[in-house]
Amino acid sequence: MLCEMCGTDVEATTRVKVEGSILSVCASCARFGVAIDPPPAPVHVSDSSFQPMRPPGPAAAPLPLGDRLSAGRRRLEERDLYRELPEMELAPDWSKRIRAAREKLAWTPDDLAKKLNEKKSVVLKIESDGFRPSDAMVRKIEHLLKIRLRADPEAAAGAPGS
Ligand SMILES: [Zn+2]
Known part of the structure; x- marks a missing residue:
């Protein structure tokens, strides 16, 4: 399966939520999002005290992952990729x-x-x-x-x- 974030071909992907989008990503990219679905397991929950299978982990850090499309096939190690160059400042007139x-x-x-x-x-x-x-x-x-x-x-x- 291909990681939808970095494009790496991995055996299994994890579904995480990144800025409102649900992506299937590899293990190393999973930390950029919030895990949304624990692996499907027969649930025998008798009451409402459901415990998530995996902790969300350190996913709170705001990462500039807004552009999902351009993020594809690109390595995410370099945060600078997302730094926009400031436009030239023009004279008021x-x-x-x-x-x-x-x-x-x-x-x-x-x-x-x-x-x-x-x-x-x-x-x-x-x-x-x-x-x-x-x-x-x-x-x-x-x-x-x-x-x-x-x-x-x-x-x-x-x-x-x-
Ligand atoms: Zn990945």
Whole structure:
């Protein structure tokens, strides 16, 4: 059976609950979730004092296992896999800067769109601050229009005094 978390082929998997999803996982991945079903055994419980067969174990640690699909076939040893790269911080008036620079070059939104390999509607959305371009596109725009869209950390911190 394949572990649904790391993709390892193991003889037996354990069903655990991970952030609301039930996964069949290998023994080493089981600790990332909460065991939900003890092995099926004839139950002769006479009263309600049912005791779980296996202790839940140290499963309380919050692990960033949100994306079950991308977790498949991937080793989970590296937590850094899930660390998202922060987006570049843009100047507050980045959309205005784009429009101003484009108009200065006498480019239509269509012109800019073609150079960016995007639709004109995307350019219009960007210029109206309705769509934050990806970091890659920010670099492209900066290059094309020879402007800077990223926030200047020194200016943002305010004048420290001379
Ligand atoms: Zn596994």
